[in-house]
Amino acid sequence: MNRTNRRKKKKWPWIVGIPTVLILGAVVYGLFIYMDFTKTVKEIHEPIDREVSDKREVPIAFKKQDPFSVLILGVDEREGDSGRSDTMIVLTVNPETNSTKMVSIPRDTYTEMVGRGFKDKLNHAYAFGGIEMAMDSVENLLDIPIDYVVQVNMDSFKDIVDAVGGVTINNTLNFREGNYSFPKGNIHLNGDEALAFVRMRYEDPRGDFGRQDRQKQVIQAVLREGASVNSLLNYKSIFGAISNNIRTNMTFDEMVDVQKNYRNATGNIEQLYIEKGSGQKMNGIWYYMMNSDELRGIHDELKEHLEL
Known part of the structure; x- marks a missing residue:
């Protein structure tokens, strides 16, 4: 055997070894992600x-x-009280x-506070009776079962946006909120900017409905960025932000089942709109009064989607 062939043979272990090391590295990295994910899910799980x-x-x-259905509550927690659920989004899958x-349900919707025996703004249900009363009151309003809830601390939602490297959205309205300016077109937002972007109400000609659309834009952008390769490389920051700011009654095993059996469904989102109601003042307080025909149509569509 000549020297050239000997040299070629010596290279084979290295050629085979490189992909092996890469595969082992990916497996170990995946294991670390899984372990951290399991820990994070246990931290955010909160039975109700x-x-x-x-x-x-x-x-x-x-x-x-x-x-199944999920209620997303974006809660503004305030010093001295339990806060208000200023964002209420229902998903059926x-x-x-x-x-x-x-x-998205307008936060000022005038409806029954289930368990209290009177009507008030829907976002007050959380203040009166926590997650349970919020779920019961939304369930009563939409006439569908609310199976799960995800509570997001809106003041710290900016941490999640920053953890995924910010979000890019298509802004349809030129406006200012606080110290930030938001021009029309595609804009990239960091956490503080995203929080200001979703909170603005009074400069929007569509009022709370415009704010609801901005909230959905940011939530969808966070989900999109969270699934990117760059975010996977930064998973510790993302999991840390999630564990500090999100609570849900869904268990780890249930999340695994959803990921396994519902993945295609959660990637195809259709938005329904509540916008035919009207404002009304009672005792000097402004409420949003649902249009009964529109509400009935949403009842029927969600029930059919839930196969009820």
Whole structure:
């Protein structure tokens, strides 16, 4: 055997070894992510004292791919009180149709405070009775079961935006909020800017409806950025921001089942709109009064999507 062949043979272990090391590195990295993810989910899981909705005959089973609903509460926590749920978004997820429906509920909606026996602004339900009363009151308003809840601390939501490297959105309205200016077009927002962007109400000709659209834009942008490769490389910061600012009654095993069985459905979101109601003052306080026909239409569409 000549010297050239000997040299070629010596290179093979290195050629084989490089992909092996890369694969092992990816496996170890994936294991670290999984361990941190498991820890994060345990930290954000918060059981709630609430029975299964009487609007369901049997509890949902993710392994059977039952359609389910989620209430997202964006809570402004204030010193000295329990805060208000200034963002209320309901999602219904159906794996059979591979679709998710999303509806934002105006925070000033005049409706029953379930458990209190009177009507008030919907966002006050959280202040009166916490997550449980908020879920019950939204459930009563929309006439569908609310299966799960995700509570987001809006004041610290900026940490999550920063953790994914900021978000890019298409802004349709030129406005200022606080110290920030938001020109029309595609703009990139850091955490503080994103928080100001979603909180503005009074300069928007559409009022709370315009704010709801901006909230949904930022939430979808966060989800999109969170799934990117760059975010995976920065997963510790993302998990840290999530564990500090999010609480949910969904368990780790349930999240795994959703990821496994509902992935296609959660990637296809259809937005429903509540916008035909009217404002009304009572005792000097402004309320949003739902249009009964529009509300009935949303009832029917969400029930059909949940196969109820």
